[in-house]
Amino acid sequence: MTLIECENLTLSYGNNVVVKDFSLKLCSGDYLCILGENGSGKSTLLQGLLGLKKPARGNISFVGLKQNEIGYLPQKTSIQKDFPASVYEIVLSGCLGSMGVLSFYGKKQKNIALNNMDLLGIGDLKKKSFKELSGGQQQRVLLARALCATKKMLILDEPCAGLDPIVAKNLYQIIKKINNDKNITIVMVSHDIGSAISHANMILHMQNKPIFFKTPKEYCESLIGKRFLGGV
Amino acid sequence: MSDIISNILQYPFIIRALIVGIFVSFCAALLGVSLVLKRYSMIGDGLSHVGFSALSIAVAMNWAPVVISIPVIILTAVLLLHFSEKNKISGDAAIALISTSSLALGVIAVSITSGINIDVFNYMFGSILAINQSDLTLSIVISTVVLILFIISYNKIFAITFDENFAHAIGINVKFYKMLLAILTGIMIVVGMKIMGALLMSSLIIFPTLSSTRICKQFKSVAINSAIISIVSFIIGLVFSYFFSTPTGATIVVVDLLIFIFYSLVGILKQRI
Numbered sequence: 001m002t003l004i005e006c007e008n009l010t011l012s013y014g015n016n017v018v019v020k021d022f023s024l025k026l027c028s029g030d031y032l033c034i035l036g037e038n039g040s041g042k043s044t045l046l047q048g049l050l051g052l053k054k055p056a057r058g059n060i061s062f063v064g065l066k067q068n069e070i071g072y073l074p075q076k077t078s079i080q081k082d083f084p085a086s087v088y089e090i091v092l093s094g095c096l097g098s099m100g101v102l103s104f105y106g107k108k109q110k111n112i113a114l115n116n117m118d119l120l121g122i123g124d125l126k127k128k129s130f131k132e133l134s135g136g137q138q139q140r141v142l143l144a145r146a147l148c149a150t151k152k153m154l155i156l157d158e159p160c161a162g163l164d165p166i167v168a169k170n171l172y173q174i175i176k177k178i179n180n181d182k183n184i185t186i187v188m189v190s191h192d193i194g195s196a197i198s199h200a201n202m203i204l205h206m207q208n209k210p211i212f213f214k215t216p217k218e219y220c221e222s223l224i225g226k227r228f229l230g231g232v
Numbered sequence: 233m234s235d236i237i238s239n240i241l242q243y244p245f246i247i248r249a250l251i252v253g254i255f256v257s258f259c260a261a262l263l264g265v266s267l268v269l270k271r272y273s274m275i276g277d278g279l280s281h282v283g284f285s286a287l288s289i290a291v292a293m294n295w296a297p298v299v300i301s302i303p304v305i306i307l308t309a310v311l312l313l314h315f316s317e318k319n320k321i322s323g324d325a326a327i328a329l330i331s332t333s334s335l336a337l338g339v340i341a342v343s344i345t346s347g348i349n350i351d352v353f354n355y356m357f358g359s360i361l362a363i364n365q366s367d368l369t370l371s372i373v374i375s376t377v378v379l380i381l382f383i384i385s386y387n388k389i390f391a392i393t394f395d396e397n398f399a400h401a402i403g404i405n406v407k408f409y410k411m412l413l414a415i416l417t418g419i420m421i422v423v424g425m426k427i428m429g430a431l432l433m434s435s436l437i438i439f440p441t442l443s444s445t446r447i448c449k450q451f452k453s454v455a456i457n458s459a460i461i462s463i464v465s466f467i468i469g470l471v472f473s474y475f476f477s478t479p480t481g482a483t484i485v486v487v488d489l490l491i492f493i494f495y496s497l498v499g500i501l502k503q504r505i
Contacts, residue, residue: 050401068403078397083269085394086450093391097402103387129449149402 001028003065003153003185004049008058011041011048018044020209022058028152031179031186033196033216035228036206042189043075045206046155049187065153068097071146071184073156076139081131087141088126091117094148109148116144120174136167140174147178153185154178160192168192172199193229240474248368249360249427249480253466255375256424257436261462262382263417264437265455266393269445274327275312275414276437280421281331282308284430285338287355287422292345297355298370298422305418308334313414358429358481360470371423378416385409390451428481436462439488446492446499465491 004026011019019041026032034042047053049060051067060067071094094116095109105113117123120140125133130141139159146154159175160168172195179186179199190196196203197216205212205224212224219225240246267276286301308330315326342352354362382389391399392409400406421433428436440458448454469484 052397052400066403068401070401072398072401074395074397079395080269082445083394084445084448084451084454085390089390089451090394093387093394093399094402096387096391096399096404102384105387127450132449145398155401 002026002063003028005061005063006049006058007061009048009055009060010057011044011053012056013044017056018208019048019206022209024204024210024213026153026185026187028185029179029183030202031176031200032188032202032204033200034187034189034204034206035191035193035196040206041208042206043157046157046187046189050155069150069152071148071150071154073139073142073146073154073159075157076135076161079142083130085130086126087117087122087128087130087133088113090130090141091144091148094145097149112148113144116147119147119178120144134167135163136171139163139171143171143174147184150184151182153187156186156188158189158191160190160195169195175199236471240471245361245363246470246474248363248365250467250470252363252368252371252423253360253427253470254463255371256420256427257440257462257466258459259375259378259382259416260420260424260433260436261440261458262455263378263413263420264441265444265451265458266389266413267417268438268441269393269454272316273434273438274324275309276417276421277434278312278327278331279305279309279414279418280425280430280433282334283418283421283425283433284355285334285341287425287430288338288352289341291351291355292341301422302419305422306415309414309418310411313410354429355425356429356431357479358425358427358432360427360473360480362426367423367426374419374423378420381412381416385412386455389413394451428484432481432485435485435488436466439465439485439492443488443492443495446495447502461488461491 002025004024006022006024009019009022010017022045034045036042044053048055050070050072091113092105092109095105095112096103114123117126120143122137122140122144125137130138133141143159156175160171163171175186175188176199178184197220200216203212203214203216203219204210205219205228212219212222220229264276267273283301283305286304287297290297290300312327312330388399388404388409391404392406396406417437424433424436440462441454443461444454444457448457465487466484469487470480472478472487473480473483
């Protein structure tokens with residue numbers, strides 16, 4: 001089932017075109033990994049999908065999914081490190097998207113938050129302060145928050161940046177599990193090519209427009225893939 | 233103790249100042265939580281300078297001060313947010329620019345017309361004697377509105393303060409709530425300016441949150457603590473200034489400072505243990 005369809009999407013900052021003539025179809029259960037060099041338009045593309053950036057041309061259509069029903073894990077740098085907030089407060093805030101003007105959390109929201117915290121193994125951190133957590137724990141909290149916002153799709157912007165290899169591997173496994181068990185579509189920007197190839201079912205290589213968009217296996221055999229993997 | 237209380241409460245002007253002050257410090261502290269944590273503290277400072285300028289021009293022209301300054305300050309709040317959003321001029325520089333220019337305009341307006349008279353002086357450094365019945369009504373009405381809006385939007389304010397991008401992505405109207413915060417802050421500043429003085433008013437917004445964040449680990453406890461600190465330091469400051477004839481606004485700021493130092497020490501001690 002198709003969830004998102006982009007047609008000739010162009011995103012720009014002023015006159016500076018960052019993403020050009022982008023077309024893409026995403027179905028439920030897909031696991032898409034977006035690779036590319038710095039400044040190749042990966043994060044901007046995510047912002048376009050999330051509605052944080054208005055398209056200069058082209059359009060994005062949503063089928064069976066509203067734009068604000070996407071769970072989002074932003075790049076780590078966008079969050080203040082010393083912010084006084086408990087894990088529970090942060091995870092709960094993921095539920096706000098589906099609520100109206102009067103946004104008081106009810107039993108339903110609290111259950112969603114607690115379930116997602118258990119799923120990510122952070123149930124016992126409920127009352128802990130965000131700033132006291134390790135990098136890996138913080139990412140789990142933000143992932144739990146993202147899960148509260150969606151039933152169908154997660155958009156993750158470099159979820160494992162700055163994490164040590166063991167913690168990163170754990171987080172990739174959790175993401176894969178969410179993808180498999182809950183049939184949630186994953187769209188991830190990553191620089192970690194190894195795990196991208198082993199988990200994703202589609203690889204998109206960006207250079208301000210898609211220059212490769214096929215399966216991981218084909219990516220490994222392609223010229224771009226080999227160059228990026230450091231083979232040639 | 234009861235002697236002191238009855239001694240103070242025999243003057244109607246003190247009772248008026250007490251009520252206005254408690255309402256204003258309560259609301260300013262709540263608004264401050266989001267402003268300080270979002271690194272927008274200087275917006276409060278900038279707005280209070282603009283408020284002073286608007287008030288002094290109004291006094292010079294013989295217009296009703298509050299009627300002039302509230303729209304001016306709302307306009308400024310909108311402009312300040314717009315600047316810091318567009319990044320054309322960086323946020324802090326934009327605020328410095330607006331606040332010094334407006335202060336300059338205010339001072340010129342005052343010197344051309346009346347000179348620094350008692351009215352203008354009161355608006356700069358605050359005076360509890362100047363609080364009249366209409367200030368009382370205005371502060372109660374506006375504080376109630378602020379409180380209701382704050383409670384209704386509390387969870388959304390948290391989401392926006394913590395992570396604006398995420399809040400936007402899940403469909404919260406970030407621009408609207410930021411604008412609402414800035415406008416309410418502006419109005420709060422105009423209301424509080426008579427007691428605190430334009431130059432000291434922003435301390436009511438900034439100090440309580442800054443003190444609370446020394447020891448609080450949750451957003452909710454920061455909010456509650458700030459409100460309590462704010463009211464307590466206002467009452468202590470007012471009582472002290474009454475008995476020792478010190479300027480009220482300045483005394484309150486000093487109490488706030490002492491509380492900040494105390495909380496910082498407790499925070500450091502807590503980390504050591």
